[in-house]
Amino acid sequence: MTLIALQGAVEQGFIYALMALGLFVSYRILNIADLTVDSSFTLGAAVSAVFASIGHPYFGLLLAICAGWVAGMCTAFLQTKLQIQPILAGILSMTALYSINLLIMGGKSTISLLKTETLFTLFSGDYAKLPGAIAFALLAGVFLVVFFRTQLGLCIRATGDNEDMVRSSSINTDLVKFIGLGLANALVALSGSLLAQYQSFADLSMGIGTVVIGLASLIIGEVIFGRPNIPRNVLSVILGSILYRVIISFVMARGLSPNYLKLLSALIVIIAISYPVVIQRYRFYQLKKEAARNA
Amino acid sequence: MLELKKVCKTFFPNTPNERKALIDIDLKLEKGDFVTIIGGNGAGKSTLFNSIAGSFLIDSGNIILDGQNITFLKDYQRARSIGRLHQDPLKGTAPNMTIEENLAMAYLRGVKKGFSFGIGQKDRDYFRDRLAALGLGLEDRLKTKMGLLSGGQRQAVTLMMATIATPKLLLLDEHTAALDPATAEKVAELTQEIVAKDHITTMMITHNMQQSLTCGNRTIMMDEGRIILDIRGDERKKLTVPDLLKMFREHSQKEFDNDRMMLS
Numbered sequence: 001m002t003l004i005a006l007q008g009a010v011e012q013g014f015i016y017a018l019m020a021l022g023l024f025v026s027y028r029i030l031n032i033a034d035l036t037v038d039s040s041f042t043l044g045a046a047v048s049a050v051f052a053s054i055g056h057p058y059f060g061l062l063l064a065i066c067a068g069w070v071a072g073m074c075t076a077f078l079q080t081k082l083q084i085q086p087i088l089a090g091i092l093s094m095t096a097l098y099s100i101n102l103l104i105m106g107g108k109s110t111i112s113l114l115k116t117e118t119l120f121t122l123f124s125g126d127y128a129k130l131p132g133a134i135a136f137a138l139l140a141g142v143f144l145v146v147f148f149r150t151q152l153g154l155c156i157r158a159t160g161d162n163e164d165m166v167r168s169s170s171i172n173t174d175l176v177k178f179i180g181l182g183l184a185n186a187l188v189a190l191s192g193s194l195l196a197q198y199q200s201f202a203d204l205s206m207g208i209g210t211v212v213i214g215l216a217s218l219i220i221g222e223v224i225f226g227r228p229n230i231p232r233n234v235l236s237v238i239l240g241s242i243l244y245r246v247i248i249s250f251v252m253a254r255g256l257s258p259n260y261l262k263l264l265s266a267l268i269v270i271i272a273i274s275y276p277v278v279i280q281r282y283r284f285y286q287l288k289k290e291a292a293r294n295a
Numbered sequence: 296m297l298e299l300k301k302v303c304k305t306f307f308p309n310t311p312n313e314r315k316a317l318i319d320i321d322l323k324l325e326k327g328d329f330v331t332i333i334g335g336n337g338a339g340k341s342t343l344f345n346s347i348a349g350s351f352l353i354d355s356g357n358i359i360l361d362g363q364n365i366t367f368l369k370d371y372q373r374a375r376s377i378g379r380l381h382q383d384p385l386k387g388t389a390p391n392m393t394i395e396e397n398l399a400m401a402y403l404r405g406v407k408k409g410f411s412f413g414i415g416q417k418d419r420d421y422f423r424d425r426l427a428a429l430g431l432g433l434e435d436r437l438k439t440k441m442g443l444l445s446g447g448q449r450q451a452v453t454l455m456m457a458t459i460a461t462p463k464l465l466l467l468d469e470h471t472a473a474l475d476p477a478t479a480e481k482v483a484e485l486t487q488e489i490v491a492k493d494h495i496t497t498m499m500i501t502h503n504m505q506q507s508l509t510c511g512n513r514t515i516m517m518d519e520g521r522i523i524l525d526i527r528g529d530e531r532k533k534l535t536v537p538d539l540l541k542m543f544r545e546h547s548q549k550e551f552d553n554d555r556m557m558l559s
């Protein structure tokens with residue numbers, strides 16, 4: 001693997017870290033497997049690409065955040081007010097957003113930003129793209145750490161842990177989910193919008209599999225760096241995202257076809273989530289064998 | 296303080312499984328009343344609490360708390376003035392959050408929520424004082440995850456959370472039933488102390504006949520969705536457990552049947 005490839009992986013790792021942080025909010029903190037993410041990632045990319053192409057890259061980022069927030073709130077609405085199961089609510093939003101994304105991109109499936117100014121064309125030089133990527137990931141991380149110490153943040157964490165307890169503390173958990181899922185998808189959309197400007201194009205299908213990639217990064221980070229408390233956990237997620245990108249670019253450098261990337265991501269998630277169960281089963285059979293021998 | 300007027304609740308209406316859980320319940324509690332509630336399995340005791348706390352809407356009737364009609368308020372809106380404990384000690388606390396974070400959540404009851412920091416030093420000192428009063432040594436473990444405590448400890452903390460912002464009404468649904476006898480005794484004592492100190496209007500479902508007569512100032516017996524006995528004052532002072540069972544038999548034409556009931 002070349003140094004340039006490694007640098008690219010790290011840059012993308014920081015950008016994707018925002019998306020992984022979004023999943024951290026929904027999957028870890030709120031305890032909801034939110035599939036809206038696949039489309040809100042593209043949503044962010046679409047919005048930022050459209051605005052960058054007319055000369056407003058920064059405004060595009062801001063609008064992408066808002067759009068993602070609204071997407072998350074739509075999913076929360078389906079879940080809470082209409083009582084649709086969380087997984088299905090996410091799938092419905094994801095599907096509906098596909099059309100909306102196409103609409104935003106003016107009916108085209110790609111938007112090229114090669115000739116336009118973006119956040120990442122601000123500086124020139126070999127490391128021009130790194131500062132922007134790092135800054136956003138760190139800002140988001142610090143924001144989350146501080147946010148989860150506020151009363152509102154506390155409510156979101158408690159809702160994911162024991163919803164009944166939160167309601168009996170006279171807090172409207174529906175509202176909490178609106179805020180939580182909004183925040184999660186805003187982070188995801190910001191990630192998508194940064195990626196579009198980073199790679200200078202947006203693609204209608206660029207969000208497919210985002211959930212799995214995000215979960216893989218999240219879990220890799222947590223397994224390796226631990227999650228004893230929120231600040232450490234946030235750091236783990238960012239590092240996990242970078243590591244994931246490095247792993248991917250490493251196996252691609254060894255000649256793996258990009259066609260297998262999604263399969264690889266899914267396998268990583270399956271192994272990371274199921275390994276405690278597998279180990280437990282293995283121990284169980286060991287014990288059984290031993291008992292049979294002693295009997 | 297609390298008034299129930301002709302409250303009815305039927306589960307699965309107009310189906311073969313129809314179950315009239317509450318039938319025309321009329322009940323009036325004065326401020327500071329401590330009512331114990333007994334009754335067989337499926338008598339409707341928990342359903343009564345669920346109706347008052349707003350876990351579901353009742354079919355008909357009215358519920359008035361401290362002059363306010365709360366019949367159509369959501370459960371979390373009622374929680375502002377109603378504290379509640381369940382039989383399951385795991386239900387009232389968030390296991391992956393620390394003791395102080397749990398307390399901070401409960402402390403938010405009725406207070407406006409916002410972006411200010413969750414737990415300040417002043418809160419922490421206050422929590423420590425309150426925890427010390429429980430006498431369980433928890434005051435030095437503010438940063439311990441709730442899930443690491445025993446059932447009894449968790450129930451004691453839940454009790455504290457339900458009363459940390461003094462509620463107008465406290466509902467206790469067999470909150471000591473899942474604890475070992477010594478711990479149950481301790482939690483029951485704590486309950487009496489806190490209720491007496493803050494003069495909280497309380498309803499307590501109990502599986503302990505003796506406790507139903509010794510605790511509080513009034514005893515209600517339920518059967519098949521109705522209140523069949525309501526005893527207070529001098530009559531209650533003279534009453535023994537055998538008397539209570541006899542009264543139940545006379546009113547309902549059957550033996551008292553509750554698998555958790557302790558008759559002594």
Ligand SMILES: Nc1ncnc2c1ncn2[C@@H]1O[C@H](COP(=O)(O)OP(=O)(O)OP(=O)(O)O)[C@@H](O)[C@H]1O
Binds near residue numbers: 306
């Ligand atoms: N959510 C519900 N859905 C359907 N039926 C219910 C529901 N809650 C209670 N019931 C039924 O209503 C009746 C009264 O139940 P309830 O839980 O109030 O009894 P209880 O007096 O608390 O009994 P126990 O001493 O066993 O706790 C029972 O027949 C029960 O099956």
Ligand SMILES: [Mg+2]
Binds near residue numbers: 340341342
């Ligand atoms: Mg019950």
